[in-house]
Amino acid sequence: MRTLEGAQINAQEQGFKGLKYPWESAVSGQEVCPSDFYGKQEIHINGDVALAFRHYLYLTQDLDIFKDGGASEVVWGIADYWVSRVTWNLEDQYYHIKGVMPPDEYNKNVDNSVYTNTVAKYSLQFAVDLAQLLQHPAPPEWQEIANKLKIPFDPELKYHPEFDGYKKGSEVKQADAILVGFPLGFPMSPEVRRNDLEFYEAVTDPLGPAMTWSMFAVGWLELGESEKAEGHLKKCFKNIQGPFQVWSESADGSGAVNFLTGMGGFLQAVLFGYSGFRVQKDCLTFSPSIPKELSKLSLKGISYLGNKLDWVMDRQLVSVVVRKQTKDHGSEQTCPLEIVLQSSGERIVLNPGQTVTFPWQPGKIQKQSTTSYCWPL
Known part of the structure; x- marks a missing residue:
């Protein structure tokens, strides 16, 4: 909330409305990522911010932060960003989000990242729900786009392609499409969840970022496959480097050091994987x-x-x-x-x-x- 003005500047500089939260942030909230395409294309960060606020409300029912603390401005500003970022496709009659980098950073400038679109859909829906809760008028396009945003799915192979044009079997850097199951909780059958895990398990870079295998562990625990889950969880320990047991981004010790994302993924595997905890609106x-x-x-x-x-x-x-x-x-x-x-x-x-x-x-x-x-x- 303290960086709201910076997020507004980010959106304006890229030609969009609302709030665009940075991939790498200055104290002001303005984008300082040295690689331009990360800051401009890895826009799923916006939906991730909205997801955090949604979980906070469900876990606390604290409305003060939304009424008086500015949190509602964040949620609604993110929704306005998505409205300005989507395009309507006449052929399939869905809204598309084009030119993004998904969580899988081996790909950029792709259309309809399944994770990005799903988290955008949920942030738009939360903006509508919050507006109703606070008796605040919600622009109709929030609900319209939430209902008609394309979520890539292959009905023949029964899995979620990572993005439009993803060729099944292509290597990916890290957990991406499987994040639609957790933490997003997108509804799918156990068969589809299993297919997503199996398809991407086989093509994920073994030296990818540390948070990857913990997310596979959570997925397999959802399906009752505890041995597979434990195998993936043990892979996380390869990212802990001696002599001071510091987490690195990659298993070979390269990348970011003291890698908080990897630590967070490991903790989530314990907290949400083995307990099975899932944050719902009413339970x-x-x-x-x-x-x-x-x-x-x-x-x-x-x-x-x-x-x-x-x-x-x-x-x-x-x-x-x-x-x-x-x-x-x-x-x-x-x-x-x-x-x-x-x-x-x-x-x-x-x-x-x-x-x-x-x-x-x-x-x-x-x-x-x-x-x-x-x-x-």
């Missing part, structure tokens, strides 16, 4: 698993709707306790929580200080059905 879903070499996995201090939860998994059971209830963020709601188990539908109330235990199975954490409706919609 936090889970699907537990632990690596075969561990007897127990603990995740402590998970913040959700004003609650701090400790989450412990062993080989058969999951134990959860609300350690404390606290309002950490502005108008964040502090809502009593419950667990709903998927197979049985059993509801387990989470009272502060009381540990509850249940057998491994998917489920969700949500506000107690017996309390008043906290979600402000």
Whole structure:
């Protein structure tokens, strides 16, 4: 939010409206990436910023930051950028985003990157939802483009091509199309998810950036393929360089040093992969698993709707306790929580200080059905 003016300048300098967040940022928010095409083409960063704000709202229900803190200006400014960036295609009757670099940096100036278009679609939809929430008028083109933005898909091979014209089997630098499954959560069948993972697993540069294999690990855990997931997770350790155990961008030690993106990917594989946590609008879903070499996995201090939860998994059971209830963020709601188990539908109330235990199975954490409706919609 502090760099909003710089993002506006970036958009204007490239001939677009709204906000264009930089690939490499000065303190002002203006683009300082030394390679021009990264700053101009790797525009999925805009959707990534909007995704962070969306997750923040779902996890806290803090509206103050959107009403008074300027976050709504960020979300709506990003939506305005997408409106000015798309073009309408008469032939297929979809909106296209042309001339981009996807997360896979071996390709540039491509059309309709599946990741870029999907994250743009979601940021436009969030702008509409936020406007409704704040009773603010939303330009109709936000919803129009969100509904009709092209998401590349091959119906015969049942997978997501990385971009228009991607030749199946071509080498890619890093995780890209598989990110549509996580973190974006784009709906797809298990068959399509598996195909995406298998197709791109075979062609991803083994010396690619460190965050790549953790995202494959998360994907395989979604499908219950724990051995494949562990194999990919172990690849991440090749990017940790001695003698001080510093993360490098590439497994051979080249690229950026103290590579935060790789560290973040590894942490996400643990937090979102083995817990199965997924941030939804009205709940936090889970699907537990632990690596075969561990007897127990603990995740402590998970913040959700004003609650701090400790989450412990062993080989058969999951134990959860609300350690404390606290309002950490502005108008964040502090809502009593419950667990709903998927197979049985059993509801387990989470009272502060009381540990509850249940057998491994998917489920969700949500506000107690017996309390008043906290979600402000």
